[in-house]
Structure formats: C-alpha cells, structure tokens
Amino acid sequence: MDDSGKESCDGEFQMNIIDTPWNTSDKLAKLSSLGITTIIRYYNFSNSRTLPEKRLELAEAQHICANGMKLAVVFQQLQNKVSCFSFQKGVAAGKRAFSYARDDIGQPEGSAIYFAVDFDASHEEIEANIIPYFKGIKEGFDTVSGDEPQYKIGVYGSGLVSNSLTEKGLVEFIWLSMSRGFRGTKQAFAAGVYNLCQQAPAVSQFGLSFDYDVVNPEVSDFGSFTIEDDESQALGAGKNESRYRVIARSGLRLREGPGTGFDIIGGMSRGQIVYVKEIKEGWASIDLEGDGHLDGFASAAFLEQT
Incomplete structure (x- = not known):
C-alpha cells in the first residue's frame, strides 16, 4: 500500500503486527526474533509483475501458523482510485x-477479511462508489455462502471511509491507513474508533519490506486467525487451485534452480497450464504434469493463477 506522505498513529503500543506484500516463509525466524505475533497478508485476483508474491498462498499460511504466529488478511487488487x-x-x-479464503487457505469462520480503500475518498466518492462497493462485497459473500456468510468484513482506509461504512452497518472491523492527512483519520484514531492502525514509516529488514501495525488496546479482536499446518493435507486440498497459466508472450524458461544463475533445462509455451508448488523470492517451483514431482523453477511474474 502506498506509504508516501504518511505519518504514524502516535502513542505507546506494542509493535508486534506487520503487513507485507511479500512472501515471509523464509523470514519467519527473524520476524519471530523481533517479537512479531501476527502477519497481515493479501488476497487478490492476480499478482502483478512488481509484486509477484502479493497474494497469500497456502504453504506460506501454514508456515506462518506453524511458527506460532497468527494471520490476518486484506483483499486488494488496486483499490487506489475511485474508478476501482x-x-x-x-x-x-x-x-x-470468500472463495479463496474458504477453498484455498482454509480460513476459519468468524475471522475477518479486510477490503482496502487505498486513497483519500471524499464524501461524494464514498456515497457514489465506496458504499455500493461494500454492499456488493456483502452480496458476493451471500452468493458464495448461500446467504450464510462465515467471514466478517473489515475495511482498510481513512477515518471518514471507515466511519461511513460503520454507520451503514457494512463493516465490523476498521484498519486505519497510516496517512494521518486522510479525511477523518486523525479524529478516528484520537477517539479510539479503530481495530488496527498502520504505522509509518515503512520498514525494510533482512530483505523484507513491511509496515508495522498496532491494535487498539481497548478492542483486542481484529479478526486474526490460525490454520492447520498439516502440509500433507495442504497438497491435497490445494491441488486444483495451484494451476497457473504461462502469460509470457514468447514463452517461459524452466531453470534448474530459483534464479537466473541456474541453467535452463526446458521451456513452457504461452498459455501452457502448469502446477505451482510454492512461490519464494519471485520464483515458482514448477510441477509440469500435476503429479506432485518438481520439474524446475520459473519466474512467477510470468504466471497467472487460473
């Protein structure tokens, strides 16, 4: 999420929650040493070339929980302008x-999915676009669940956006963005009307970029969760959802290891369906046949989940 021109939510808080668009699997020991207890990751429609690891995958979710940490999630594709x-x-x-949380991650019922509003929306934009968007989210939840939604809806955004959606009964959790200059954010923080508040500045440590977040000390619940870490269960449950399509115009090279320094051992054509076992540091481990065996590695930036 954009961190330009942002100031932190002031005060004395425990800095044990982070959010990041990057895979944390190989950084968990170091994060644990910092006292991190919860990691906020993303759901989306598809990753971009600039953020090829943005979406939380099942393997990472299991690694996080196996290391004694909790998860929280936010849905964001762009959501940084009113036309979104x-x-x-x-x-x-x-x-x-909803489908990704239930079918791919196994997110437990009663936990939250936040939805991002990553710009300083005006009253008019909230009424014309943001409120209808969140009404649509509720309908989407109802459609997939058969009118029995098992996840709570939260919002990431300004104080004005959060307050407007709360008044309409459209959200149960509020995550204030770190921009104190956004409409209503300073007032919402001062009044304690939030569950989470994102901190500035953004941090980069041991090769991982992330933001710190603090929880409202008066409202301990913010919709976090844990999942089972049984990886044998994960492979069976996620197999159908690990299908990816090659989107590189001229095809994609298959390498012996995760990096351009490894030998090229094959290639995949544009549009070819492959199975991805894991994405780490921007490289996907590829199973060409879907039989559970590793065939090589390819750049995740040129793969799109189907």
Whole structure:
C-alpha cells in the first residue's frame, strides 16, 4: 500500500503486527526474533509483475501458523482510485475473497477479511462508489455462502471511509491507513474508533519490506486467525487451485534452480497450464504434469493463477 506522505498513529503500543506484500516463509525466524505475533497478508485476483508474491498462498499460511504466529488478511487488487469501486466490482471482490479464503487457505469462520480503500475518498466518492462497493462485497459473500456468510468484513482506509461504512452497518472491523492527512483519520484514531492502525514509516529488514501495525488496546479482536499446518493435507486440498497459466508472450524458461544463475533445462509455451508448488523470492517451483514431482523453477511474474 502506498506509504508516501504518511505519518504514524502516535502513542505507546506494542509493535508486534506487520503487513507485507511479500512472501515471509523464509523470514519467519527473524520476524519471530523481533517479537512479531501476527502477519497481515493479501488476497487478490492476480499478482502483478512488481509484486509477484502479493497474494497469500497456502504453504506460506501454514508456515506462518506453524511458527506460532497468527494471520490476518486484506483483499486488494488496486483499490487506489475511485474508478476501482462500484457495486459490481464489490460483488466480484466479495466472491473471490470468500472463495479463496474458504477453498484455498482454509480460513476459519468468524475471522475477518479486510477490503482496502487505498486513497483519500471524499464524501461524494464514498456515497457514489465506496458504499455500493461494500454492499456488493456483502452480496458476493451471500452468493458464495448461500446467504450464510462465515467471514466478517473489515475495511482498510481513512477515518471518514471507515466511519461511513460503520454507520451503514457494512463493516465490523476498521484498519486505519497510516496517512494521518486522510479525511477523518486523525479524529478516528484520537477517539479510539479503530481495530488496527498502520504505522509509518515503512520498514525494510533482512530483505523484507513491511509496515508495522498496532491494535487498539481497548478492542483486542481484529479478526486474526490460525490454520492447520498439516502440509500433507495442504497438497491435497490445494491441488486444483495451484494451476497457473504461462502469460509470457514468447514463452517461459524452466531453470534448474530459483534464479537466473541456474541453467535452463526446458521451456513452457504461452498459455501452457502448469502446477505451482510454492512461490519464494519471485520464483515458482514448477510441477509440469500435476503429479506432485518438481520439474524446475520459473519466474512467477510470468504466471497467472487460473
């Protein structure tokens, strides 16, 4: 999420929650040494070339929980301008987030999925676009769940956005973005009307970029969760959802290891369906046949989940 021009939510808090668009699997021991207890990761429709590890995958979720940490999640594709928001876009986001949480991650019922509003929306934009978007999210949840939604809806954004959605009964959790200059954010923080508050500045340690977040000391619940860490269960449950399509125009090289320094051992054509076992440091481990055997590695930036 954009961190330009942002100031932190002031005060004395425990700095044990982070959010990041990067895979944390190989950084968990170091994060634990910092006292991190919860990691906030992303759901989306598809990753971008600039953020090829943005979406939380099952293997990472299991690694996080196996290391004694909790998870929280936010859905964000772009959501950084008003044109990203409409009722129909909310329905699509709600369906995708709910299905991915339930079918791919095994997120437990009663926990939260936050949805990002990553810009300083005005009153008019909230009424015309943001409120319809969150009404669409609720409809998307109802459609997938058969009118029995098992996840709570949260919002990441400004104080004004959060307050407007709360008044309409559309969200149960509030995560204030770190921009104190956004409408209503300073007031919401001062009044304690939030569950989480993102901190500035962004941090980069041991090769991982992340933001710190603090929990409202008066409201301990913010919708976090844990999942089972049984990896043998994970392979069976996630097999159908690990299908990826090669989107590189001229095809994609298959390498012996995760990096350009490893030998090229084959290639994949544009549009080819492959199975991805894990994505780490921007490199996907590839199973060409879907038989559980590793065939090589390829750049995750040129793969799209189907």
